[in-house]
Amino acid sequence: MKNIFIDTNVVIDFLADRRPFSIDAARLFDLAIEGKTRIYISAVSYNNIYYILRQSLTNNATIKLLEELAGITEITDVTNDVIRKSLKTDFKDYEDAIQYYCALSIPGIDFIVTRNGKDFKKSVISILTPAEAMASLSGI
Numbered sequence: 001m002k003n004i005f006i007d008t009n010v011v012i013d014f015l016a017d018r019r020p021f022s023i024d025a026a027r028l029f030d031l032a033i034e035g036k037t038r039i040y041i042s043a044v045s046y047n048n049i050y051y052i053l054r055q056s057l058t059n060n061a062t063i064k065l066l067e068e069l070a071g072i073t074e075i076t077d078v079t080n081d082v083i084r085k086s087l088k089t090d091f092k093d094y095e096d097a098i099q100y101y102c103a104l105s106i107p108g109i110d111f112i113v114t115r116n117g118k119d120f121k122k123s124v125i126s127i128l129t130p131a132e133a134m135a136s137l138s139g140i
Helices: 008-016 021-033 043-053 059-072 080-087 094-104 130-136
Strands: 002-006 037-042 074-076 111-113 126-128
Touching: 002 094, 008 021, 008 037, 008 043, 008 059, 021 037, 021 059, 021 130, 037 043, 037 094, 043 059, 043 074, 043 094, 080 094, 094 111, 111 130, 126 130
Parallel strands: 002 037, 002 111, 037 074, 111 126
Antiparallel strands: none
């Protein structure tokens, strides 16, 4: 089973059905629902996802989507260590640094899925777009 960390932008693509990006994002989540992959999402992503989705959905609808998301993913803690490492990095986007160090904290993580690969240039973990991730996972 592949362990994949998904950046906030891909989760929002999926939940908000932002076409055409939502198509491959949905396929990734389908693999997790089928038990073929394990998806990890940073705890900090939840407040960002809530903020974006709440602009077009009611509070109850947004919370329901987040509950469903939590049911099919693993939530990665944002720890003291993650924050301290994120503060000392040269990532241009602080939120991306938090995402990266959360992913690094997961034993056996295979890759990070994001649409903003340029933001993770110095990653020691493979960085894939949703389409690249689906191609990589095509045999499972």
